[in-house]
Every structure is written in C-alpha cells, then in structure tokens.
Amino acid sequence: MAGPVSRTIQVGGERPYAVHVGPGVVERLAAHAGEEPGRQVLVVHQRGREELAEQAAQTLRGAGARPLLAAVPDAESAKTAAVLAGLWDTLGEAGFTRSDLVVGIGGGATTDLAGFVAATWLRGVEVVQLPTSLLAVVDAAVGGKTGINTAAGKNLVGAFHPPVEVLCDPAWLTGQARADYVSGLAEVIKCGFIADPVILDLVEADPAGAGDPLADPARTLELVARAVQVKADVVAADLTETSLREILNYGHTFGHAIEQVEDYRWRHGDAVAVGMVFVAELAHRVGLLPAGLLERHRRVLDAVGLPTAYLPGRWEQLRAAMARDKKSRGATLRFVALEGLASPTRLVAPAEEDLVAAYAAVSGAPGRLDRV
The missing domain is CATH 1.20.1090.10 (Dehydroquinate synthase-like - alpha domain)
Structure with a gap:
C-alpha cells in the first residue's frame, strides 16, 4: 500500500493540539523548550526506553531547557500511588513551577502516569506525550485521560488533562514484542467497529501483516492514523466523557x-x-x-x-x-x-x-x- 511517510491529526476542543506520527518527530520537542532559557522538563520514561529518553533530553538541552530524567516501572506497575508520590517528590525537590513541562515516554501506563503527574502538580502543568507502543499512540496518549490504579479498580483515580502535543515515530513501535503489538491492535479494531469500518477491511485483508508493524509500514501508518482520527473526533466533541466519548469504552x-x-x-x-x-x-x-x-x-x-x-x-x-x-x-x-x-x-x-x-x-x- 502506498502512502505518506507521516501524518498529522488535529484534536479540537477547548485546548486543541496535534498528534504527529512519522519519522524524526522527537526533534519537535525543541519547540517546547520554552520562551525563557532554563525551562525545567521532567522526562518520565518507561524502563527500557533509556535511549529514547536521552535523545529527548539532548533535544531539549540543545534548545536551552533543563531536562530531568525519571525512570518508572514497566506496564501497570507504574500506575500506583507510590510511584506517583515519588514523582511529586522529584518535582518538589527540583522546584518545578507552572511554566515547566512534563514529557511522557513509553507505553500507555507511562503516558497515563505522566499525564496525571502533570495534571496534579500545581493544579496543572503542560505535558507532551511520546507513546512508544501501539496501544499508547492510538488510545492512552491521545484524549487527555490520565490516572492511576487502586486496589478497587483500574483508572479510578485520575483527571482529564490534554497534552499540548503527541509525538510518535512508527519506528518506536517495532521495539515491542509481537504479543504486545497485537494486543494494541484490539484498540485499533475497536475503532473499526464503532466508527471506521475501513480499519476492519485493512486488517482482514492481511491479518498477519496487520500484526507486524514492519510488514507494510504504509498500512501501519494508515491504521494508526485512522484509529487516532476516530479518537480525536470523539474527544474533541466530548473531552470529559459526559456522552459521546463513552463509545471509546x-x-x-x-x-x-x-x-x-x-x-x-x-x-x-x-x-x-x-x-x-x-x-x-x-x-x-x-x-x-x-x-x-x-x-x-x-x-x-x-x-x-x-x-x-x-x-x-x-x-x-x-x-x-x-x-x-x-x-x-x-x-x-x-x-x-x-x-x-x-x-x-x-x-x-x-x-x-x-x-x-x-x-x-x-x-x-x-x-x-x-x-x-
């Protein structure tokens, strides 16, 4: 399938932002270094994504910001009150202000956590999300839902806090285990059933290829972009899940x-x-x-x-x-x-x-x- 090498999806609403999917998007972080030199940036990253976190930090340093890297556990182990409190302590010790920034790098659990850190520190600082899993880019990192888990259930403590930008290089998705990538396809297929049947057609045309991000990069980009567009259309109309947004569930x-x-x-x-x-x-x-x-x-x-x-x-x-x-x-x-x-x-x-x-x-x- 022929197709563009990158795609930008606009998410509307009261706080509009863009989702950029394509190679080299990490360089866009330079635009978030701040107007004044020395903006502090907490880079919350999933363990195993140190190389990308350092690349992001170098981009920010080169633009005059002061990044601070914070590794968090993988998957749902990151979304606990204890991990959240540790990040709050880091922000307090660094003297983070409302003009500073949080960056989330990793799968959906990491972006959920980073977003909630940003939502709760000083009642809200900006966050940029860099999802590195299929699940994160088509679901968790887009839409502004943030939160952690408790013993009573998943995501019962959280806030709606949209990012100022979402950046995803499809090359990051190739670092996932196949089982994890296929798991992320469930959210893509969900979007096909609720809003965009072309997604189902693309998956059914080559199910094995759909589960391999390298099999056809143009199709991978098309599936990601279509799923993100479904979510963007819904959350622009209903950020706080009062009506339409429930269909994403x-x-x-x-x-x-x-x-x-x-x-x-x-x-x-x-x-x-x-x-x-x-x-x-x-x-x-x-x-x-x-x-x-x-x-x-x-x-x-x-x-x-x-x-x-x-x-x-x-x-x-x-x-x-x-x-x-x-x-x-x-x-x-x-x-x-x-x-x-x-x-x-x-x-x-x-x-x-x-x-x-x-x-x-x-x-x-x-x-x-x-x-x-």
Whole structure:
C-alpha cells in the first residue's frame, strides 16, 4: 500500500493540539523548550526506553531547557500511588513551577502516569506525550485521560488533562514484542467497529501483516492514523466523557473486569478483545446486534491472534468488578454496545440472565444465574 511517510491529526476542543506520527518527530520537542532559557522538563520514561529518553533530553538541552530524567516501572506497575508520590517528590525537590513541562515516554501506563503527574502538580502543568507502543499512540496518549490504579479498580483515580502535543515515530513501535503489538491492535479494531469500518477491511485483508508493524509500514501508518482520527473526533466533541466519548469504552467494561480479576496480569488489549465479544454476545441476545456482526467480532480478533474467550467459574468476581466500572450509575450497569457496524449505542441495565448467558458464551460456563 502506498502512502505518506507521516501524518498529522488535529484534536479540537477547548485546548486543541496535534498528534504527529512519522519519522524524526522527537526533534519537535525543541519547540517546547520554552520562551525563557532554563525551562525545567521532567522526562518520565518507561524502563527500557533509556535511549529514547536521552535523545529527548539532548533535544531539549540543545534548545536551552533543563531536562530531568525519571525512570518508572514497566506496564501497570507504574500506575500506583507510590510511584506517583515519588514523582511529586522529584518535582518538589527540583522546584518545578507552572511554566515547566512534563514529557511522557513509553507505553500507555507511562503516558497515563505522566499525564496525571502533570495534571496534579500545581493544579496543572503542560505535558507532551511520546507513546512508544501501539496501544499508547492510538488510545492512552491521545484524549487527555490520565490516572492511576487502586486496589478497587483500574483508572479510578485520575483527571482529564490534554497534552499540548503527541509525538510518535512508527519506528518506536517495532521495539515491542509481537504479543504486545497485537494486543494494541484490539484498540485499533475497536475503532473499526464503532466508527471506521475501513480499519476492519485493512486488517482482514492481511491479518498477519496487520500484526507486524514492519510488514507494510504504509498500512501501519494508515491504521494508526485512522484509529487516532476516530479518537480525536470523539474527544474533541466530548473531552470529559459526559456522552459521546463513552463509545471509546466499547469492550472495556468486561475487559477492565478481567484485568482486575487477573490482578492486571492480562494485557489490556487482550482483555478488551474478550470484552468486545462479551458485549457483542450481550447485544445480540437482547436483539440489538445481527448475528453476522457478532461473528465478525470473533473472526477478525481470532485472525490477528487476539483472545475471544475467558476462563469459566469467575462470574461473581467479574460481576462485582463491573459494578465498579466508571460508566455504572449506582447499581445500574451501562454498556457501550452496537446496533450495527459503526453504530454504537448504550445498553442500560441488561437482565442478569442475559449477562450470565453472555459470560457463558465467552467462557463455556453453564448459563446459570449465580449470586451476583
């Protein structure tokens, strides 16, 4: 597939910014060194991304800024109150002011954490995100959602704090393990189901290639750009998730429940993949989703190597975790569902027997109504 070597997606709203995807974008950090010499920049980076963090620091130094590098644990281990407090201490010791800057380098957990550090220090300083995973560039780093996890659930403590810019070089994505890259594809495929079916066509045309960022760089860029555009369009219209933005949570209610029950040992995208099948089964059972589109969920996810089933015997734990989902209102469960391709809707307070039946369909468990 022929295509451009870079792409810029504009994210509108009250605080507009750009997402730049292409080679050499790290050099754009020089523009964030500040008008006055000596702007301090906390570079929060995932362990294993030291080379890129130092490259970013050199760019900032060359433009007159004073970078301070802070390594954080990999994946969800970074999103804890203890890690957050350590970064606050670093900012306090360095005397960071409101005119200073935070830069996040790493996967989605790192960008979530860096964004929350920026959101909470002095009630808000600027943040630039450099996502290095597929999941981060198409989801976590774009849209301004920031936060950490607690024992009660994922992302229950956070803030909406949009970045001033997002920079991603597709070459950074090649450093991911294949399983991690494929996991990120779940969020791309989600965007295909809720808004841009061309994404599904591109994936289905070559599922194996879609799971390899080097197989066809132009297609990789196209998939990333389309998924980012879906998110950009939604968050520009609804930054704080009061209405439309909830559609980006397609598959996430059940997916987050899996993550919590598994103590975050499951990859996020893997859990979301199963979550999409669960809510597709639920929507089909209540008469919203056609059988063919339900089957397409399993087909496209299976084709790229994403899971479509979860263990039996975990319903009570999963049901309790879903009750703590951010979309819930009181005791009422609310799901993002589809009534057709690229036609999302809300499914509110489904019957317990339908929930149990949907779980049975993704687990092989008996369709029995347990205590929930």
